[in-house]
């Protein structure tokens with residue numbers, strides 16, 4: 001089968017087919033496909049490409065099939081043990097980098113790091129910041145560690161259920177993209193979410209229980225004048241604000257994602 005025939009042979013979206021075929025060939029450049037569109041493909045490549053196309057048609061996320069996703073211009077390895085990093089989370093990174101630079105903070109904790117996305121992006125921009133990343137999942141941590149090694153970034157990783165294994169430690173900044181989808185949200189049954197780790201998406205309750213737990217314990221782990229930033233759902237901003245205020249945070253503020261949806265709320269401890 002020729003390259004140009006293969007791209008249309010298995011019924012996937014054309015752009016997905018290009019990326020999956022390049023991946024099956026072990027190549028990166030889309031221009032290769034254009035320059036070689038009349039080349040005959042080896043049978044084993046067609047087999048791999050055909051089976052990945054079948055998976056894609058069943059809904060398996062492209063990032064899991066390719067094994068990576070770009071986040072904050074970093075190429076991150078992803079497996080089905082981690083949430084696929086999303087563009088809206090870059091807003092949290094942007095805010096964290098701003099705060100750490102502006103207040104000259106010396107340390108940050110990324111709670112529930114998954115692939116390591118937030119911790120690695122911030123560490124990439126601020127090499128002198130001391131960055132810790134935690135996750136309850138050993139499998140997620142091994143993906144995150146591999147990403148840190150591949151990028152040569154000195155993030156410290158700790159296996160911990162929220163602050164469970166982090167007793168007595170304090171940071172200047174704590175950032176988290178916790179599971180905030182409510183268990184009865186129909187989105188869990190759609191698109192990529194069907195294939196992502198459920199525990200990274202939903203708390204199994206109203207979507208706010210992990211946020212409540214993080215906010216109520218954060219004061220024991222923040223330095224005075226430190227900041228807590230939390231990513232949340234588009235309809236949770238009011239609740240997250242009041243959870244922060246009830247727990248004594250001040251300067252509570254909200255940022256919207258590129259789609260104009262409320263997305264990250266932050267507050268300062270003992271400001």
Ligand code: GLN
Pocket residue numbers: 086177178179180181193200201202
């Ligand atoms: N932003 C994700 C989604 O709704 C959810 C991520 C999360 O729960 N932290 O698709």
